Amino acid sequence: MSDTATTPHRPHKHLRTQGPHGDPARKRIVLVGNPNVGKSVVFNYLSGLYVDVSNFPGTTVELSKASYLTYDLYDTPGIYGVSSFNDEERVARDIILNGDIILNIVDAVHLERDLFLTQQLIDMGKRVGVIVNMLDEAHRQKIDVDLEKMEEELGVPVVGTVAVKRKGLENIHELVDQVREGKQSRELHGELHAMLSTVGSQGEALLVLEGDKVIAERHGIPAVDISRRDEIYIDRRNRVNRSLQQVVSDVETGKRVAAVLGRWSVSPWLGFPILAVVLYALYLFVGVFVAQDLVEITEGQIGNRIVEFQIKKWVARHATTTVSVDVLDAEGEVASTRDFRFEDGLEGDRALWHDAQAYVGLEVADYTFTYDNPWLVLFFGEFGAVTMTLTYLLFLLLPLVLGFYFALSVLEDSGYLPRLATLVDRALRFIGLNGRAVIPIILGFGCVTMATITTRLLGTQREKTIATTILQLAIPCSAQLGVIAALLATAGPTATLIYTGIIFSFLISVGTIMNRTLPGGISPLLIDLPHMRMPQLNNVTKKTLYKTYFFMKEAGPWFFIGALFVSILQVTGALNSITEALEPLVVGWLKLPRDGATALVMGLVRRDFGAAGMYHLDLTAYQIVVALVTLTLFVPCVASLMVMLKERGLRQGITIWIGSLVLALTIGGIVSQILN
Amino acid sequence: MPDMKLSAMRKGMRARIDGLPDGEMRSHFIRIGLMEGSVVACLERLPGGTLVLGFQHQEVALSGELAESIAISQV
Numbered sequence: 001m002s003d004t005a006t007t008p009h010r011p012h013k014h015l016r017t018q019g020p021h022g023d024p025a026r027k028r029i030v031l032v033g034n035p036n037v038g039k040s041v042v043f044n045y046l047s048g049l050y051v052d053v054s055n056f057p058g059t060t061v062e063l064s065k066a067s068y069l070t071y072d073l074y075d076t077p078g079i080y081g082v083s084s085f086n087d088e089e090r091v092a093r094d095i096i097l098n099g100d101i102i103l104n105i106v107d108a109v110h111l112e113r114d115l116f117l118t119q120q121l122i123d124m125g126k127r128v129g130v131i132v133n134m135l136d137e138a139h140r141q142k143i144d145v146d147l148e149k150m151e152e153e154l155g156v157p158v159v160g161t162v163a164v165k166r167k168g169l170e171n172i173h174e175l176v177d178q179v180r181e182g183k184q185s186r187e188l189h190g191e192l193h194a195m196l197s198t199v200g201s202q203g204e205a206l207l208v209l210e211g212d213k214v215i216a217e218r219h220g221i222p223a224v225d226i227s228r229r230d231e232i233y234i235d236r237r238n239r240v241n242r243s244l245q246q247v248v249s250d251v252e253t254g255k256r257v258a259a260v261l262g263r264w265s266v267s268p269w270l271g272f273p274i275l276a277v278v279l280y281a282l283y284l285f286v287g288v289f290v291a292q293d294l295v296e297i298t299e300g301q302i303g304n305r306i307v308e309f310q311i312k313k314w315v316a317r318h319a320t321t322t323v324s325v326d327v328l329d330a331e332g333e334v335a336s337t338r339d340f341r342f343e344d345g346l347e348g349d350r351a352l353w354h355d356a357q358a359y360v361g362l363e364v365a366d367y368t369f370t371y372d373n374p375w376l377v378l379f380f381g382e383f384g385a386v387t388m389t390l391t392y393l394l395f396l397l398l399p400l401v402l403g404f405y406f407a408l409s410v411l412e413d414s415g416y417l418p419r420l421a422t423l424v425d426r427a428l429r430f431i432g433l434n435g436r437a438v439i440p441i442i443l444g445f446g447c448v449t450m451a452t453i454t455t456r457l458l459g460t461q462r463e464k465t466i467a468t469t470i471l472q473l474a475i476p477c478s479a480q481l482g483v484i485a486a487l488l489a490t491a492g493p494t495a496t497l498i499y500t501g502i503i504f505s506f507l508i509s510v511g512t513i514m515n516r517t518l519p520g521g522i523s524p525l526l527i528d529l530p531h532m533r534m535p536q537l538n539n540v541t542k543k544t545l546y547k548t549y550f551f552m553k554e555a556g557p558w559f560f561i562g563a564l565f566v567s568i569l570q571v572t573g574a575l576n577s578i579t580e581a582l583e584p585l586v587v588g589w590l591k592l593p594r595d596g597a598t599a600l601v602m603g604l605v606r607r608d609f610g611a612a613g614m615y616h617l618d619l620t621a622y623q624i625v626v627a628l629v630t631l632t633l634f635v636p637c638v639a640s641l642m643v644m645l646k647e648r649g650l651r652q653g654i655t656i657w658i659g660s661l662v663l664a665l666t667i668g669g670i671v672s673q674i675l676n
Numbered sequence: 677m678p679d680m681k682l683s684a685m686r687k688g689m690r691a692r693i694d695g696l697p698d699g700e701m702r703s704h705f706i707r708i709g710l711m712e713g714s715v716v717a718c719l720e721r722l723p724g725g726t727l728v729l730g731f732q733h734q735e736v737a738l739s740g741e742l743a744e745s746i747a748i749s750q751v
Contacts, residue, residue, distance in 0.1 A: 301724035426724025524742035
């Protein structure tokens with residue numbers, strides 16, 4: 001570390017603003033950086049195993065906190081500067097204001113952009129250490145970064161790393177001990193100190209001066225006109241550019257495979273073929289390998305035949321139970337069925353259980369346990385809240401969510417996602433969204449519940465509403481897709497064409513209508529295209545695990561509550577009443593067999609149950625179209641409804657829910673009338 | 677050419693920025709390194725007007741609508 005920097009200002013005693021989280025006695029290290037600079041890798045390196053991921057109070061921004069030595073370590077969302085332009089910035093701003101040590105991670109290739117934030121942190125009077133990451137990429141692009149010169153220019157210690165390859169990370173430990181206040185604009189510093197009596201800290205004083213209304217309000221002073229912000233920003237930008245002339249020297253931009261691929265993926269001619277290849281690969285991995293092959297093993301074999309069976313058998317030890325045994329033939333069809341009645345539970349009549357076992361012999365069988373006690377039915381019966389949540393969550397959803405997040409992390413780490421957003425931006429504007437919405441929509445084909453949570457990354461409330469509505473209404477999740485594909489295969493190509501045509505035009509219509517009627521406009525796309533990189537397995541794995549854990553923690557309880565709710569409907573007989581009430585509609589209006597009503601109601605529990613229910617009805621090709629259109633548009637599963645209510649609020653959630661119910665039956669009926 | 681907008685850029689063109697929209701968008705442009713006087717190159721132009729711009733080793737994509745609000749002169 002060079003000591004040639006001008007003597008930094010002495011640290012001042014600043015009042016600490018109240019922090020909503022953490023132990024006040026422990027010093028806080030805050031990681032700050034632009035999006036895609038490798039912050040999470042540094043965080044993972046410093047944090048070790050235990051990480052606490054939570055929502056920042058009052059927002060849906062994820063916040064990771066961990067322990068490092070005697071410090072609390074905070075990760076912040078990627079930001080371009082400290083201000084209040086969006087939720088991410090507001091969250092990062094408050095954590096930074098409360099931080100004792102700021103570790104600022106910058107991208108060696110994008111120093112022009114990233115050092116603006118660095119200089120702002122220094123202007124805030126924070127003790128800063130800078131980690132210059134992606135030195136390998138800079139080297140490849142023949143950009144030479146002089147770290148010592150940078151230290152001199154900024155007045156704070158600097159280390160260089162290639163985080164994904166774990167190079168140089170060990171120097172960060174030393175950096176933490178050397179952080180200090182950097183070189184600030186003398187004029188600005190004077191102005192800030194004059195404000196210290198009214199606001200708590202230099203950092204807050206700077207934000208007030210830069211027109212931050214929230215901070216001004218906190219201290220009961222009027223907000224400063226934003227023209228002052230422009231002055232400060234332009235001055236800072238100029239200071240950064242001057243420093244950089246000393247620090248960075250570049251020769252030429254090399255053409256590398258990754259760079260070329262990155263360019264191709266946003267070119268008008270090659271972009272769309274590349275997108276098609278990516279989507280096809282995604283389909284093969286998630287749609288075929290995970291959703292079909294893997295889930296068949298985890299849900300079909302382990303979940304249903306082993307775990308659920310053992311639990312139900314255990315519950316039936318002393319409870320009056322009827323066990324009906326379906327012996328299956330080689331094709332998996334039911335070959336014969338017999339009921340066994342246990343008045344005193346399985347333990348009470350071991351001989352009968354042996355009879356049942358003998359009846360099955362060496363064949364494969366499905367067991368249905370029907371308990372006389374309604375409480376047992378509620379928790380362990382056919383739709384038992386405990387048994388169903390368990391199989392559904394652990395053996396169907398978990399592999400699916402893992403698979404999807406893995407694929408998403410690979411795409412994210414490769415740098416492809418922003419390019420995908422660029423490519424589809426124009427098309428998504430028709431339905432009132434900008435390119436970023438492509439991520440939740442793709443995720444929707446995996447699990448609508450998961451996708452609904454992901455709508456958080458969209459910029460405005462309006463976009464979140466439109467995206468959620470489209471997801472809940474028109475996107476079939478992977479649980480349904482399998483059955484839909486199987487049914488369409490029997491119905492033939494014409495039916496398939498009609499079905500996709502209807503769903504697609506419905507999706508476009510809903511988006512267009514919402515875009516026209518909702519107040520406000522589409523937020524313009526302005527997105528950074530990071531370098532294309534080869535994703536690193538350990539980083540992708542860690543990301544996949546975090547995201548999956550976060551999802552399960554967030555959505556898991558709702559799946560249980562949803563299952564419990566439906567289970568109560570079943571035990572009380574309400575489920576039958578609803579089915580009966582739906583029958584005239586189903587038979588008269590949709591022209592489907594009576595049992596179609598049951599399938600629709602089952603769709604409430606799990607969308608695939610609905611589709612599977614239709615599978616067993618003897619339907620004509622056109623009836624299949626009607627059934628599938630209705631089911632796809634029909635209300636989403638209970639879990640995604642719960643998550644939607646949480647994300648979008650009670651009023652909007654219920655509106656979308658009822659809307660999809662009415663629309664599904666209306667459109668299904670119209671299609672039925674036309675086709676007949 | 678007077679009163680030229682960024683949205684008029686075609687692939688391969690270079691231009692100097694003369695005017696940015698006001699407000700937060702302007703602050704954001706300054707943060708990422710685009711100000712009046714910055715020179716940008718148009719790397720790609722997609723159907724519908726979405727642009728990929730290159731400047732100072734950075735690549736950003738912006739929608740045609742946003743490009744409409746930025747004044748440039750060709751260099």
